[in-house]
Amino acid sequence: MTTKENLQTNKNQLNIPLLTEAAKEARGLAMDAVAACNSGHLGLPLGCAEIGAVLFGHALKFNPEDPKWLNRDRFVLSAGHGSMFLYAWLHLSGFDLTLQDIKDFRKLHSKTPGHPESIETVGVECTTGPLGQGVGNAVGMAMAAKMAEARFNTSKEKILDHAIVCLCGDGDMQEGLSSEACALAGRQELDNLIFIYDSNNVTLDAAASKTQFENTAERFDAYGFDVQTIDGQSMHEVLTAYETARNNKNDKPKLIIAKTLIGKGIPEVAGTHKAHGEAGAKFVDKDRKLLGLPEEKFYVSKEVRNYFEQKKQERITAYKDWEKLFRSWKTNNSALAKELQDSLELKVPNDLLAKIPEFHKDTKIATRTAGGKALNAIAQVMPLVISGSADLHGSTKNYIENGGDFDLDCRTGRNIYFGIREHAMGAIVNGFGYYGIFRASGATFLTFSDYLRPAIRLAALSELPVFFIFTHDSVGVGEDGPTHQPVEQISSLRLIPQLDVIRPGDAEETAGAFVAALERIDGPTALILSRQDLPIINEIPVEERRQGVLKGAYIAKKETSALEIIIIATGSELHVAMEAAKELGSGIRIVSIPCTERFDRQPQNYKDTILPPSCKKRVSIEAGSTALWYHYIGSEGKVIGIDGFGLSGPGDQVLAEFGINKNHLIQVIKDL
Numbered sequence: 280m281t282t283k284e285n286l287q288t289n290k291n292q293l294n295i296p297l298l299t300e301a302a303k304e305a306r307g308l309a310m311d312a313v314a315a316c317n318s319g320h321l322g323l324p325l326g327c328a329e330i331g332a333v334l335f336g337h338a339l340k341f342n343p344e345d346p347k348w349l350n351r352d353r354f355v356l357s358a359g360h361g362s363m364f365l366y367a368w369l370h371l372s373g374f375d376l377t378l379q380d381i382k383d384f385r386k387l388h389s390k391t392p393g394h395p396e397s398i399e400t401v402g403v404e405c406t407t408g409p410l411g412q413g414v415g416n417a418v419g420m421a422m423a424a425k426m427a428e429a430r431f432n433t434s435k436e437k438i439l440d441h442a443i444v445c446l447c448g449d450g451d452m453q454e455g456l457s458s459e460a461c462a463l464a465g466r467q468e469l470d471n472l473i474f475i476y477d478s479n480n481v482t483l484d485a486a487a488s489k490t491q492f493e494n495t496a497e498r499f500d501a502y503g504f505d506v507q508t509i510d511g512q513s514m515h516e517v518l519t520a521y522e523t524a525r526n527n528k529n530d531k532p533k534l535i536i537a538k539t540l541i542g543k544g545i546p547e548v549a550g551t552h553k554a555h556g557e558a559g560a561k562f563v564d565k566d567r568k569l570l571g572l573p574e575e576k577f578y579v580s581k582e583v584r585n586y587f588e589q590k591k592q593e594r595i596t597a598y599k600d601w602e603k604l605f606r607s608w609k610t611n612n613s614a615l616a617k618e619l620q621d622s623l624e625l626k627v628p629n630d631l632l633a634k635i636p637e638f639h640k641d642t643k644i645a646t647r648t649a650g651g652k653a654l655n656a657i658a659q660v661m662p663l664v665i666s667g668s669a670d671l672h673g674s675t676k677n678y679i680e681n682g683g684d685f686d687l688d689c690r691t692g693r694n695i696y697f698g699i700r701e702h703a704m705g706a707i708v709n710g711f712g713y714y715g716i717f718r719a720s721g722a723t724f725l726t727f728s729d730y731l732r733p734a735i736r737l738a739a740l741s742e743l744p745v746f747f748i749f750t751h752d753s754v755g756v757g758e759d760g761p762t763h764q765p766v767e768q769i770s771s772l773r774l775i776p777q778l779d780v781i782r783p784g785d786a787e788e789t790a791g792a793f794v795a796a797l798e799r800i801d802g803p804t805a806l807i808l809s810r811q812d813l814p815i816i817n818e819i820p821v822e823e824r825r826q827g828v829l830k831g832a833y834i835a836k837k838e839t840s841a842l843e844i845i846i847i848a849t850g851s852e853l854h855v856a857m858e859a860a861k862e863l864g865s866g867i868r869i870v871s872i873p874c875t876e877r878f879d880r881q882p883q884n885y886k887d888t889i890l891p892p893s894c895k896k897r898v899s900i901e902a903g904s905t906a907l908w909y910h911y912i913g914s915e916g917k918v919i920g921i922d923g924f925g926l927s928g929p930g931d932q933v934l935a936e937f938g939i940n941k942n943h944l945i946q947v948i949k950d951l
């Protein structure tokens with residue numbers, strides 16, 4: 280029997296006539312939505328309609344009534360510009376996305392924004408659009424799934440056995456991020472990961488062949504993928520390839536290269552780069568007739584509705600079977616079940632701060648090292664905290680002792696070796712964030728935070744509960760010189776909305792910073808840590824200082840007479856301020872602001888207690904770009920910082936060269 284006949288006679292056979300109709304109507308929805316707002320991208324939804332029909336109309340496992348079902352297949356549209364593909368199929372599949380939502384495509388405050396946003400639309404797993412990110416997210420989800428399977432499945436009850444399916448395009452494949460992420464996926468043998476590559480040889484400006492020449496099949500074969508090449512317009516071929524990929528547990532991730540015709544259904548532009556965006560919209564009225572669609576816009580036939588309703592019921596039946604299995608797993612594994620439930624709710628122990636032992640008050644310790652100690656203390660009480668590094672565990676100090684390394688023989692390993700792949704690290708950590716359950720982090724030098732900035736930005740936009748550890752935080756790095764000395768990075772991270780940036784001033788503030796990162800479940804945190812040793816500040820009780828970090832700012836040294844001058848300091852400059860204060864008068868207050876974002880969220884009366892508006896004589900000191908500090912300093916104060924590149928030399932000398940030392944601070948204050 281041929282594969283074709285096989286599929287047709289299978290009990291679970293593809294209903295080709297119906298799915299052909301569904302593909303046609305999905306094309307119609309995309310055409311009408313894009314034409315209505317005269318913006319958006321028609322090429323992918325039209326070219327991939329058959330792929331959508333097979334995945335959403337047949338193959339994927341999910342339950343629209345429990346869209347966050349733990350054991351659902353995750354579908355990631357990495358080519359996020361094709362958002363109408365996702366919206367059309369989510370709508371048809373019965374997710375909470377109405378026809379009106381489709382009609383509101385790209386309108387203000389709609390559930391159907393220009394590119395998919397996970398926090399706006401039920402069923403959208405990842406925020407995508409910046410090409411390559413979804414590929415990295417999918418790799419992260421596949422790793423998370425492997426980890427979750429190893430942790431929670433038992434020999435008797437396999438509660439997790441889903442796939443990660445990612446539809447990506449030429450743009451995703453061209454972005455370096457996909458090379459980084461897929462090389463790691465191959466090395467990690469993520470056989471639960473299926474990429475479907477919409478290979479249409481067209482990008483935005485031109486034919487893809489104008490800019491790409493490589494043999495993608497061979498490239499992925501070299502990464503260790505199983506590669507199939509198919510006609511993406513044939514539902515038989517799509518399903519056969521998908522099932523082969525899904526069922527083949529050969530320790531390889533899968534790539535299905537689906538040859539498609541971009542813009543299929545609008546012959547005036549199909550197959551050309553003009554099909555990519557909305558250029559085909561002006562032909563829609565004529566071409567929807569050619570397709571056999573009725574006059575009625577946003578048309579969905581009764582037959583298609585009924586089919587998807589029936590499919591939904593089948594899916595719910597499968598879901599109920601799983602629920603039975605899950606209930607029995609819960610009964611048999613109550614401790615595991617509690618761990619899973621807590622982690623799904625992102626629960627954090629109430630007294631997490633107290634779990635981190637106090638540091639000896641007379642030690643000098645780099646905040647990166649203190650961070651490692653804080654992380655390890657936290658990891659002991661939060662078993663699902665995961666810590667990775669881009670080949671710098673030895674320097675970033677974020678290795679979880681006795682946590683194991685995530686690898687083929689240790690899927691529960693809590694340390695991830697990303698290799699020198701910062702961008703992929705960012706996107707993979709985000710993939711963990713989207714997956715849920717785990718609290719993942721990635722680490723590198725602060726100066727290389729630029730390499731993963733696009734992923735950090737998306738973590739912030741998508742409110743992911745992840746964190747990033749950036750060590751070697753200023754020109755204090757010293758001899759490695761300006762290439763390795765961050766200057767503008769701290770401020771530029773602070774510019775990302777919804778990202779908390781914490782630069783602790785000593786080991787105790789670092790303890791507070793890590794707790795802040797884990798207690799924050801509605802967005803990411805960047806922890807900025809020093810390479811060089813820093814003294815512990817002993818002015819006020821430890822508990823108050825740690826709590827102060829959670830508030831973003833606190834008084835690290837109170838004036839002992841009438842308040843004259845406020846010194847604001849962060850990170851390694853806090854102790855500089857302390858030393859300066861000893862030589863200045865009693866009217867000096869030192870305010871530590873490890874996190875401006877947290878401080879800005881405090882009630883006005885707290886802010887006024889820390890920085891009384893009446894005290895205009897203020898000086899800030901931070902070994903980095905100055906501009907943002909004027910907000911706290913005002914026009915009458917002075918900002919000490921660095922607005923140029925650093926220098927190679929011993930760290931203390933470089934800092935002194937830029938005026939980041941006690942003497943200069945005292946001078947500035949005296950001048951004030």
Ligand SMILES: Cc1ncc(C[n+]2csc(CCOP(=O)(O)OP(=O)(O)O)c2C)c(N)n1
Nearest residue numbers: 322323408409410448449450481482483555
């Ligand atoms: C990082 C990034 N760079 C540029 C863009 C703008 N952009 C959106 S789609 C696209 C072309 C993508 O080509 P392809 O993936 O082949 O999509 P197709 O035209 O086949 O739909 C570009 C350049 C983007 N979204 N993200």
Ligand SMILES: [Mg+2]
Nearest residue numbers: 449479481482
């Ligand atoms: Mg393309």
